[in-house]
Ligand code: ATP
């Protein structure tokens with residue numbers, strides 16, 4: 310990028326990748342010290358890596374250093390980039406005006422909001438829960454917390470009151486920031502009233518700051534609720550950044566909960582910062598004039614690291630989008646790309662698949678000529694979606710980075726570096742420098758060599774590694790470090806292909822064992838999705854007398870659920886044919902249920918534990934469904950069980 314991108318912070322060729330990788334493994338201290346050098350530190354670190362990477366311990370990075378991440382996201386850029394756009398806000402309704410904030414303006418607004426928080430009693434170390442739509446104030450509030458050393462906990466503004474209350478209570482938050490309402494497609498949805506309901510169960514919360522967004526009427530509770538626009542009139546535009554220790558918590562983020570009770574993943578100041586910046590610059594091969602758009606909500610880790618912190622640390626321009634991909638039409642993403650000349654676009658397979666189902670004219674109506682790099686995250690991208698994305702969005706000219714990582718890893722772990730390391734459909738690719746993936750057997754021995762499959766684990770620590778789960782360190786130890794001592798356990802299964810590229814097969818729990826043959830659910834789904842009738846599918850295993858496990862497929866069809874026998878038969882036959890053609894007879898689904906929707910979390914992931922229970926015949930005790938996008942699909946699925 311510019312003067313503050315020294316050579317070691319940025320890999321530009323395949324040879325440089327190999328050299329950086331080798332150094333990161335052989336001499337991690339020297340490698341990461343060099344990467345960390347150009348940041349703004351109040352005090353330098355004592356040790357680069359420390360603590361204990363063990364089931365009992367906890368890693369530390371840059372311990373002894375002090376810093377403030379917002380000085381690195383904002384103040385540091387004011388000399389060279391004060392008038393450069395930091396944030397382009399694209400509202401839900403394209404007829405309303407978009408908004409642009411330069412680095413200077415963003416800096417000022419963050420300082421003001423930080424002062425509002427201080428005025429209302431928020432102190433370093435306090436937990437502040439943010440329940441806000443994707444508007445600039447969400448980004449500003451996150452940074453304002455970081456400015457004063459408060460720990461932010463963003464809760465996606467679509468979660469139910471019960472889900473908010475769980476998270477507030479787990480974090481023992483004393484302060485909440487929210488808005489009156491949000492806009493989503495053609496609808497306005499009240500927001501503050503949901504928090505009001507939650508707070509009935511949350512004695513720790515003393516105050517709530519309310520941002521006026523849509524003008525929706527709200528009830529302000531005396532002695533608890535204050536308006537942002539009133540408070541901000543009374544504060545200074547200057548807010549010196551709090552000096553934070555490297556290992557002070559920066560944020561708590563609850564994972565999407567597709568596998569059970571949400572975990573409060575904790576990331577700290579320095580390691581997270583260095584990891585977010587390094588992975589952002591390298592994976593997306595960012596240049597000074599890029600306009601970068603990550604469609605993820607800041608409520609997810611992708612929005613934290615690649616919607617906000619990564620781009621701002623790198624001094625880039627990031628697009629913040631309030632709306633949905635299908636409003637006012639399924640061409641909205643493409644329209645926004647042309648409108649703001651987006652050069653790097655990062656989205657999720659679930660969005661790609663839903664837009665694939667719309668007539669292709671919605672894409673063809675836009676030039677998309679500004680694009681140079683495309684990214685995918687959140688789940689394995691099936692080959693059909695990969696090719697569609699590559700051909701129709703990237704016009705065959707943009708490399709795709711399929712980025713594998715987790716809330717717990719803080720940033721991207723395995724991915725192509727755009728245009729540099731190999732990008733192959735259905736492969737995340739090679740590990741980033743600093744990441745040592747291994748495949749383990751069930752007994753924990755490493756599987757060497759290529760063309761192998763096993764449990765994906767990471768040997769050794771990296772700067773963005775999860776430090777703890779909030780209030781329950783034992784849970785982090787049990788979940789990630791005890792299963793295979795000496796490794797961080799990802800919970801995902803993976804295959805290392807003939808060339809050493811990693812393919813993520815899916816969660817370990819999602820592997821189906823049919824008569825001794827192990828299949829990843831993603832593999833079977835990818836095959837099913839090849840049928841011309843299919844939009845999306847989810848498969849799970851269920852107990853089968855003969856095979857051990859049988860395959861139960863839930864399938865969404867192109868033109869809705871077929872109603873006539875002949876259509877049903879034709880669809881099912883095509884599904885079976887696709888599986889037989891792409892995998893083999895052995896992976897043929899035993900049961901196929903045609904459905905109108907799948908139980909998805911708000912981040913677009915299928916909540917398989919529900920599908921598994923239904924397939925197993927358990928239809929009453931389905932557990933917490935409050936984080937589902939549309940809990941009603943569960944009723945339909947239960948009713949239609951095969
Ligand atoms: P929970 O841990 O609460 O069940 P979650 O795992 O869905 O929630 P995230 O941390 O957002 O929460 O998601 C990480 C998971 O998403 C990975 O472990 C992996 O299963 C999947 N994933 C993310 N990116 C990719 C990718 N590029 N390819 C394949 N799988 C991916």
Ligand code: MG
Nearest residue numbers: 564715716800
């Ligand atoms: Mg997970």
